[in-house]
């Protein structure tokens with residue numbers, strides 16, 4: 001789909017053959033009708049959002065969509081990771097059926113990663129697949145979850161365990177929406193920004209270190225660069241391995257430990273980005289024990305995560321509990337946990353690790 005966004009905005013392409021699309025990045029995009037000019041014609045749209053985001057942006061999006069769609073409906077989900085479940089997903093289907101939505105109805109995910117993941121899964125399943133657009137309003141969603149087509153809900157026994165690969169038609173990253181984010185959510189988003197450095201681009205990690213205060217303070221130019229570069233890296237990885245046959249797993253750096261923290265404490269206790277930040281520190285320690293990086297790198301990396309405002313010590317769940325929780329990870333094979341570790345600064349691989357080494361890391365990093 002060609003980009004119709006204003007010239008001062010940027011577009012990062014995600015190249016997936018007939019499923020290719022653009023990630024539009026700029027200020028003020030959400031409320032502009034021309035942002036959506038490339039979408040296919042349809043009689044109706046459904047904006048899926050939550051109460052928090054609806055009060056800030058639903059009316060502006062609705063007005064922008066009105067010239068293009070005959071009817072624009074809105075459904076509000078309860079806010080929070082604890083609601084990323086079957087019951088909440090079902091309320092999207094209730095709205096779609098209740099409004100008589102058809103196969104051409106376009107779903108708009110307006111919100112953070114929770115709304116985005118659930119809307120994507122609903123779009124993948126309703127009538128076996130309807131078009132959808134991601135309008136991410138958190139930093140985390142703009143740099144990661146809205147891009148690449150992973151959609152899911154949680155299960156009490158495991159994070160993001162039920163879902164589908166399903167690509168959006170377009171991603172609209174309106175940088176202005178980041179102004180209303182609580183500071184804790186900014187830090188959570190920075191975890192996923194920082195992630196791209198050690199796994200793929202050390203020059204970007206250097207840039208993040210030099211600009212971390214500007215990022216924490218939400219300086220627009222710094223945020224614009226961080227969102228664009230993160231999306232470029234993610235687009236390059238997903239373009240090579242859409243369904244995570246191999247390479248894409250590197251995007252889960254820190255997530256094996258992080259998902260264990262999230263599900264072990266109960267969803268919503270720690271933010272996803274907080275768990276990933278701390279999980280990356282643990283994964284860096286494991287990488288050191290496996291010979292991929294040295295102590296100086298781990299120290300430097302830990303300091304950066306801390307400067308972003310993220311926790312660097314994990315909760316004391318007990319090593320056995322961590323190991324049990326990590327065996328439910330999607331990367332596990334025949335009960336063997338596979339970790340994303342750094343084989344050197346700027347390059348990651350997925351591999352198993354001896355339980356003994358993992359226990360050493362947990363003893364060093366928790367409590």
Ligand code: NAD
Pocket residue numbers: 050052053056079080081084111112113114115117137138139140141144145146147148149150151160177178179180181182185188189272273
């Ligand atoms: P979130 O969706 O819970 O949003 C965080 C909070 O910010 C919520 O309370 C939300 O209502 C609020 N909010 C959103 N936009 C706002 C704004 N502009 N102003 C004020 N408040 C706003 O959390 P998140 O960090 O965006 O996403 C985390 C989720 O994303 C997790 O479920 C995680 O599993 C998922 N995720 C998915 C992928 C993927 O590839 N699909 C990648 C990373 C994370």
Ligand code: GLY
Pocket residue numbers: 144145147148150248249251252
């Ligand atoms: N956030 C990990 C991925 O998209 O693969």
